[in-house]
Amino acid sequence: MTAKRSPAGDATTIRAIGLVEAVTGALLATRPNAMITLVDRHRAGPPVWLVRVLGARMLVQGAVEIARPLPVVAMGGAAVDASHALSMLPVVIASRRFRRPASVSGAVAGATAAALLGAFVRATSHADD
Structure with missing residues (x-):
């Protein structure tokens, strides 16, 4: 017998992600140079404006996941992050x-895509319970 997960637990997982x-x-978005240095201190990183745009996208996406931790939001976030990882x-x-x-950006996006997909699958599997 396995423990059943609650929809509230799924919402908590989506909010945490x-x-x-x-x-x-x-x-x-606010500290692009520090983040670039953290990733690769020996080389010039991508343009600061590009790092800020990525940061803004992640900030908005995260805010939506926190405000509306629904399975459809998790699936949408997973799709966006998977697309970024592939790009x-x-x-x-x-x-x-x-x-x-x-590599770092793609790995982070891939990890969040996998986590959000897992949350989506768990949340939608409750319908079968």
Whole structure:
């Protein structure tokens, strides 16, 4: 017999993922140079404006996940993060200069996509209980 998860637990999971994304996004948007240095202190990173845009996107996405922790929001967030992770692959392959930041950005996006997809699956499996 397995323990049943509650819809409230699923909402808490989605909110926690959203909080991580929102905080990360706020740091990228407001402290881009510090975040670039944290990822790769030996090379010039991507343009600051690009880091700020990514941060703003993550901040908004995280805020939506916190405010509306619904399965459809988790699935939408997972799709956005998976798309971002996949978009980093050509940069990782083709750009020596941006390989490390693109790898980190893609890995973080892939991890949040997987976490949100897992939350979506758990939340929607309650219908079968």
